[in-house]
Amino acid sequence: MYRESQIIRNNTPDNYMVINVGPQHPSTHGVLHFVITLNGETVVKLEPHLGYIHRSIEKMCESLNYRQFVYVTSRMDYLSSHINNHACALCVEQGLQVEIPERAQVIRVLMDELTRLASHLLWWGSMAMDIGALTPFFHAFREREMITEIFEETCGARLTMNYICPGGVMADLHPDFQAKVKAFLKQLKEKLPEYHELVTGNIIFQNRTKGIGILSKKDAISFGVSGPTARASGVSCDVRKRYPYELYDKLEFKEVLEDGGDCWARYLVRMEEINQSVAIVEQLIDHIPEGDIQAKTKAVLKLPKGEFYSRVETARGDLGVYIVSEGGTTPYRIKFRSPGFSNLSAMETMCKGGKIGDFVAVMGSVDLVIPDIDR
Amino acid sequence: MSKEEFKEKLAVTFTSAAFDESGQWLNMTVPAAEWLNVASDLRVLEGAPFDYMFCLTCVDWKTKLTMVYHLECMQTKDIVVVKADLDRNNPEIESVSYIWRTAEFHEREVYELFGVKFLNHPDLRLLILPEGWEGRNPMRKDFEDPVNMIKL
Numbered sequence: 001m002y003r004e005s006q007i008i009r010n011n012t013p014d015n016y017m018v019i020n021v022g023p024q025h026p027s028t029h030g031v032l033h034f035v036i037t038l039n040g041e042t043v044v045k046l047e048p049h050l051g052y053i054h055r056s057i058e059k060m061c062e063s064l065n066y067r068q069f070v071y072v073t074s075r076m077d078y079l080s081s082h083i084n085n086h087a088c089a090l091c092v093e094q095g096l097q098v099e100i101p102e103r104a105q106v107i108r109v110l111m112d113e114l115t116r117l118a119s120h121l122l123w124w125g126s127m128a129m130d131i132g133a134l135t136p137f138f139h140a141f142r143e144r145e146m147i148t149e150i151f152e153e154t155c156g157a158r159l160t161m162n163y164i165c166p167g168g169v170m171a172d173l174h175p176d177f178q179a180k181v182k183a184f185l186k187q188l189k190e191k192l193p194e195y196h197e198l199v200t201g202n203i204i205f206q207n208r209t210k211g212i213g214i215l216s217k218k219d220a221i222s223f224g225v226s227g228p229t230a231r232a233s234g235v236s237c238d239v240r241k242r243y244p245y246e247l248y249d250k251l252e253f254k255e256v257l258e259d260g261g262d263c264w265a266r267y268l269v270r271m272e273e274i275n276q277s278v279a280i281v282e283q284l285i286d287h288i289p290e291g292d293i294q295a296k297t298k299a300v301l302k303l304p305k306g307e308f309y310s311r312v313e314t315a316r317g318d319l320g321v322y323i324v325s326e327g328g329t330t331p332y333r334i335k336f337r338s339p340g341f342s343n344l345s346a347m348e349t350m351c352k353g354g355k356i357g358d359f360v361a362v363m364g365s366v367d368l369v370i371p372d373i374d375r
Numbered sequence: 376m377s378k379e380e381f382k383e384k385l386a387v388t389f390t391s392a393a394f395d396e397s398g399q400w401l402n403m404t405v406p407a408a409e410w411l412n413v414a415s416d417l418r419v420l421e422g423a424p425f426d427y428m429f430c431l432t433c434v435d436w437k438t439k440l441t442m443v444y445h446l447e448c449m450q451t452k453d454i455v456v457v458k459a460d461l462d463r464n465n466p467e468i469e470s471v472s473y474i475w476r477t478a479e480f481h482e483r484e485v486y487e488l489f490g491v492k493f494l495n496h497p498d499l500r501l502l503i504l505p506e507g508w509e510g511r512n513p514m515r516k517d518f519e520d521p522v523n524m525i526k527l
Contacts, residue, residue, distance in 0.1 A: 050503050051504060053503070054504075056513060056514075069489075221427050221474055236449075308399065322443075324434055335430065335432040342477050
């Protein structure tokens, strides 16, 4: 019988200390609760307790039709809401067999990459803040604010956009969109060297992250880890490259891989992904074709009987939407395979044997969004 | 590898499985009692070891429960979907958390939401639901919650 590894759960001796991190703790970025068992300062056991913001989105979606359920999914991974909507739209379109107009495809990819940039910028600020540097947070928010403004103009919302829908996108781009995106790219490229000067080259930051929270390639695959966290362990898992959707097979960008597997490698992967996303936006921003923004679909969507699964790459990893349809207007069963849930399960392996102080650095580098885990 | 070639390859090893290639990926339905053997064979399958489990879930069909496992091979990018039907009144299946570590959390989620009992699971407890919830399974089709009404 094949065995990946022996899972050992022992009762710990009485002199070990148990501390609670969360549910309200700045380093957990939301309401996540860890029960950590310590031997002195060394982490022996780390146990996540979930469900503080569990809304049972999957159950809710069973009573919503295929146009409505997309709105709920913006509330899962609120930092990648465009990409969540995109995953749902792709899944429904797969069932309907509709072709999306080219203009809508380009807009979708542009929005996805801007979302990824916004998410990575926020991560950069908050990871530095976790480790004790407060200034980067304000720098990151300055640039992120420009993206949220762009979203606000086109989509009407800053965080839960609900812009990408089955068949295309909800509304046409704002007339200022191209100019604003170009201004943002110009500023980001000017400021990125400053970011590296502030944090990447900082010796304190390097000492806090190098060799900390190591996740081996074998463990990363076994735990189903995806996204930048897995790519930092050398696992090639970028859905945009492996199973290209929308326009990604026609675009030029690199899949960023590191093989350190520590917090530092995860940091480097995300910083390089910012450059790759900038490259994608630059390739498309001057070539938005004219045309429709929505394919012609019926007012009430009905999916044929069967099963549909779509995978997209969010800022945190591989998001899967699994719809089981009985031929009606609502999904019979819907499952969201959220990247955060699997990434969280590898936390114990990353933290075990390390110091309690490093837990915060690991937490920052894995970049968990709690509503995405709880759903 | 195309779905047909892949099916022929797997059909040699797994004689008790029923195949269905009409969907997006190759589907394979196995008896629940044989799932553990099938899983460990798939994990070390020659040429395409399925080392990445990217989704584990359950579907309530009102007459039965169906476990759905999505497996991927990191090298060859092949994907196979394995299904196993369970008795709705007494759902039991072997845990695969020793083969794919990610299954540990996913199985705990299915345990509390659908009430499936995973045999030999290292730590089968509630994960998302509050303590003392045992007995009611929210994702089952006949679940009714008078406080937060979701009508199906």
